[in-house]
Amino acid sequence: MPQDTQTETTQQNKVLSYIKNLGFSDAQIVDKGSNYVVDGDIVFSKTMEVPADNGKSITEQYYNGYIVTNSRNIRVKIDPSITSMTSEINGAINQWNTVPNSRLRFVITTGTVYDILIKVDNTIGSSTCGQAYLSTSNGLAGNTVWINQALIQNNSAAQRQRTIAHEFGHTISFKHTNQSTTTNVPGVGGTDAQSLMNGGQCGSGATVLSTKDKQATAALYPL
Ligand SMILES: [Zn+2]
Numbered sequence: 001m002p003q004d005t006q007t008e009t010t011q012q013n014k015v016l017s018y019i020k021n022l023g024f025s026d027a028q029i030v031d032k033g034s035n036y037v038v039d040g041d042i043v044f045s046k047t048m049e050v051p052a053d054n055g056k057s058i059t060e061q062y063y064n065g066y067i068v069t070n071s072r073n074i075r076v077k078i079d080p081s082i083t084s085m086t087s088e089i090n091g092a093i094n095q096w097n098t099v100p101n102s103r104l105r106f107v108i109t110t111g112t113v114y115d116i117l118i119k120v121d122n123t124i125g126s127s128t129c130g131q132a133y134l135s136t137s138n139g140l141a142g143n144t145v146w147i148n149q150a151l152i153q154n155n156s157a158a159q160r161q162r163t164i165a166h167e168f169g170h171t172i173s174f175k176h177t178n179q180s181t182t183t184n185v186p187g188v189g190g191t192d193a194q195s196l197m198n199g200g201q202c203g204s205g206a207t208v209l210s211t212k213d214k215q216a217t218a219a220l221y222p223l
Contacts, residue, residue, distance in 0.1 A: 049137075077116070128148055129163045
């Protein structure tokens with residue numbers, strides 16, 4: 001095969017290996033062209049830089065191990081495509097920003113410099129309400145949240161806000177609380193039916209961060 005194709009395949013295999021080391025199974029990984037979409041809505045670019053530890057040092061599988069460095073000032077830019085959901089975006093951000101004993105703060109910016117772009121993409125899947133990148137090994141928030149506006153626009157405002165809050169949770173390292181291989185954020189054990197970070201519950205899941213969601217946030221992003 002041509003060398004550039006070979007290089008691309010090797011890179012993709014590295015990303016696949018990394019995803020599996022994070023605790024995901026083959027059955028949870030879907031090839032979507034330039035990305036792998038995992039466990040429904042967690043996106044990994046095929047061209048991502050795989051961390052030097054390849055995920056092997058990560059033992060807490062409820063989050064991906066990578067804390068966002070500028071957690072006191074995570075700048076969110078609202079793409080023009082989704083300004084109609086500004087109220088839900090603000091509500092979602094307010095939930096994360098008001099977690100007791102946590103320094104975590106998302107801030108809306110209209111500038112050209114930002115950490116996360118939230119935008120509409122109605123092509124991400126007929127039952128996928130949103131998608132997001134996880135935080136990165138160099139301390140950056142996942143830089144894109146995609147919202148399937150066509151799919152969620154008829155949900156209640158609380159459920160629309162839930163989808164957005166859930167996807168923001170991925171950008172700051174949270175994985176799915178109900179992932180089959182889940183272990184826990186240190187000190188926050190057990191399953192949690194009330195978790196806003198449970199996967200596969202768009203339109204039906206918890207609309208506010210649970211007590212354990214808040215404890216986990218304070219554990220990862222303490223004051
Ligand atoms: Zn999710």
